[in-house]
Amino acid sequence: MIPEIGYFSLTLAMVLSVLLCIFPLWGAHTGNLRLMRAAPSLAIGQFVFVLISFAALIYASLTDDFTVAYVAYHSSSSLPWYYKITSTWGGHEGAILLWLVMQAGWTAVVAMRSGSLPWILRARVLGVLGFLGVGFMLYTLLMSSPFELLLPYYPVEGRDLNPLLQDPGMIIHPPLLYMGYVGLSVSFSFAIAALLTGKLDNTWAKWSRPWTMTAWGFLTLGITVGSWWAYAELGWGGWWFWDPVENASLMPWLVATALLHSLSVTEKRGVFKSWTVLLAISAFSLSLLGTFIVRSGIIVSVHAFATDPDRGLFILAFLAIVVGGGLTLYAFRVSQVKSEGRYKLVSREVALWLNNIFLVVATFIVLLGTLLPMIHKEMGLGSISIGEPFFNKMFAILLVPFAILMGIGPLLRWKQNKWAFLQNKLLIAAVASIVVTAGWLFLSYEDVAPLTLLATTLAMWIMFTTASDLYDKTLVHGSFIKGLKRLTLSYWAMVLGHVGIAFVIAGVTLTSAYSVERDVSMQPLDVVQLNEYDYRFEGVKSIRGPNYSGHAGVVSVLKNGSLVTKLYAEKRQYDIGMQFMTEAAIDAGFTRDLYLALGEQLSNGGWSLRIYHKPYVRWMWLGGILISLAGFMILGDKRYRTSRKSDEQLQPKGVV
Structure with missing residues (x-):
């Protein structure tokens, strides 16, 4: 029933x-x-x-x-x-x-x-x-x-x-991700409605922006939780694999990030109107494309759900109707859209537009790397692989101008700036970034690669330029405390988002450069050393869960002879299906993770283990949380708390 x-x-x-x-x-x-x-x-x-x-x-x-x-x-x-x-x-x-x-x-x-x-x-x-x-x-x-x-x-x-x-990640990751995916349909609907109405003015951007911010915040949080889940659950110590399904969530996030900044310019300055509408259509279109990738059966992935081609054809047809209809309407209406504001080369408008371009180029790179192997295979041309090296190289190239502009943008004024007004602030921020980064890395590590130094300096650059802008904004009101109280939630959201990006860049850079792993074979009471920690294998004990049984390898972690923690890495066998799963043991810290995965029992009675030392890996997820909070913070801004009007006040002329 x-x-x-x-x-x-x-x-x-x-x-x-x-x-x-x-x-x-x-x-x-x-x-x-x-x-x-x-x-x-x-x-x-x-x-x-x-x-x-x-x-x-x-x-x-x-x-x-x-x-x-x-x-x-x-x-x-x-x-x-x-x-x-x-x-x-x-x-x-x-x-x-x-x-x-x-x-x-x-x-x-x-x-x-x-x-x-x-x-x-x-x-x-x-x-x-x-x-x-x-x-x-x-x-x-x-x-x-x-x-x-x-x-x-x-x-x-x-x-x-x-x-x-x-896994707990399954409880929260899909709902958060879907809240972001589907929330972008609201931005899409506002864009289509504005095109149908023929009024693509500043007011439309103001109405659309909080909805877009909310969806973007959920999508950011969903991607962050998904990265943490992969890291904690799969037992290989990785947090992003450039899997097609991972890419399917990243593409709409990149375009939605560009959309948020474009909405800000459209709302405040009345420019980029047609570009903003195109981004709104594209963001949700990429969400639908991601749905097609996951549910069409054209890829094999631990994330993929469906293998029925008919389902894929239905979604593809719906995607064609939504995207084709939206772009057709856009093509008919775009000629009527005219920007109102004017601006010079050195202005906040240009900085935001350039960062929009970098975000869109990054999206095209991910789209190309994701779809090209699929198209190549479906055309009968054989299999090709576009993997981690390609994406890492392309994103590393884009990161430099993107991060530089992200640092400069908040310091710029609308319409135009005099370069002399900026050069001292930028010079101080650049010197501080280089000095702090060099001191930090060279005192912490023996070998510092140039790319590691550059990327970490860019993270510090974003931090220092954001702090400089915050300092200037508060002093305008005479006193630091008084100035802090007068800053809007929209401004604090910008600060939080930029700080979050800096944490992500630093975390990705440092954990990629300085992570260490070691595969070992250990008997009970054997000790191995990795960096400054000693790992003593205490043996294996049996475990029993609600629907699984297995073993847990017990490892004591010591530093300078003192116990730091005990790690319990599990190897589970589930009762139904008899499938095996590895549950990694993690001792999390602000500056490092100690990560242990239990392998198979060896013929000599010992066990294979994989030990990781992951510096600053938590900074990535801390940054993701800060970025998502920025999306939710803007909802409290008084500009978006409009009063409800009666039907009579809102009734258009001639309406029955």
């Missing part, structure tokens, strides 16, 4: 989504206010029924209802309850349903929080979101339903959740 309720609720949500697609758009076209007013109720109703459907799937999993094919394939009775909930998005069909929950949720929130918008624009935004909902609900109901039944013959036990997914 519960699965039937879930399917029926999803069908009702589909009906409401169709109405949401038609009524407000037709009402906006004909000037019928009654049809436009129906949009918020339809959006909220759609969300309620999608939520009921999702709750039905969670209930089926929690109650071990193996008559439901999805539950039988992705859960088991011995699975802990929190992983039973997680299993509802651990497979293809459930993940698509989670996407629908996010899509309907974003639509409902926009409906409830957009009361200050003119009804024509509000109706068109919700209508476009309704159209997107129709596409994904059709896909779910026709090709990816999680409510298919195995009656009359069904298993008495499920196949269990993939052991790779039985």
Whole structure:
């Protein structure tokens, strides 16, 4: 009965989504206010029924209802309850349903929080979101339903959740990532609505910016958690592999980052209007492209869900409609868009535009490196590999001008600057960056490569120039404390985001340059040394979990004879499927991680272990958290807390 309720609720949500697609758009076209007013109720109703459907799937999993094919394939009775909930998005069909929950949720929130918008624009935004909902609900109901039944013959036990997914990262990573992916549909909808309305002014950018910031914040946090999850779970000590599915999340993030900066310029200066709209269309288009890559079956990856080509063709067709329709409308309207502001070469506008270019070029590099091997193979030309060396080299080249501009940008004024006004500040920041970095690295490490020195100096450059701008902004008001109180949340978001980028650059650089690993064979009480730490193998003990058994290698870590920590690295065998999984042991610190993975037992009774010393690896994820917080911080800015107006105040002339 519960699965039937879930399917029926999803069908009702589909009906409401169709109405949401038609009524407000037709009402906006004909000037019928009654049809436009129906949009918020339809959006909220759609969300309620999608939520009921999702709750039905969670209930089926929690109650071990193996008559439901999805539950039988992705859960088991011995699975802990929190992983039973997680299993509802651990497979293809459930993940698509989670996407629908996010899509309907974003639509409902926009409906409830957009009361200050003119009804024509509000109706068109919700209508476009309704159209997107129709596409994904059709896909779910026709090709990816999680409510298919195995009656009359069904298993008495499920196949269990993939052991790779039985991790806390699985609980939080997909929802965060999907919140970001789907949130970009709001930016897309605002762009399409503005094109339909023909009003691409500063006000449109102001309305769109907080929604884009929120989606970008979730996407940043999702990517950060995903990197940490791969590092902690896979046992190889890596945090990014340039996997096609990892790239699928990075591409919309890069374009969304460019979009945020472009929205800022459009809102404040009235320029880059057409470019901003194109970025909004591109960001969500890349989210859909990522969905196609993950769910088409054209790649083999631990992240990939589907292997059904028909599903891939459906998503590809939907992608073509959304992207093609958006770009066609853009082509018809772009000639009507005119920038209002004027600016000189040395200005904040130019700095932000150049950084936009670098972000877009980086996106094209990732897109090329991701799609070219797939296209090459599908055309029957054989397999080619574009891997880590290619991406690392290209991004290293782009990093230098990008980081330099990121440091200069906040110090620049709108419209134009005199170079003499900047040169002393930039010279002081450059000297401070070089001196601090050189002192830090040469005192800490015997060998400092030129590229390591350069990249770390760029991170310090961003820190010092941001601090210089903060100092200037506070002194304008006479006193440092008084100046701090007058700074807007938007400004603090910029500071936090730039500091976060500096932490990411420094963390990536230092952990890549100075990480050390060692594969060893150890008997109980053997000791090996790695850097300043001694690792003493205490032996192996048996472990038993809720749905697995295995061994844990116990290693005492000592420094100068004193115990630092004990590491318990596990090798698990899951009861259902008899799959083996390695659970790394990590002693985390602000400046280093001690990382241990247990291998196989050897013929002489010893065990193989892999030991890593990872300096500053936590700085990457600290930076990611700071960047995501910057996205959420801007929501408190008073400029985006507009009052709700009555329907009469908002009613356009001639509307019935």
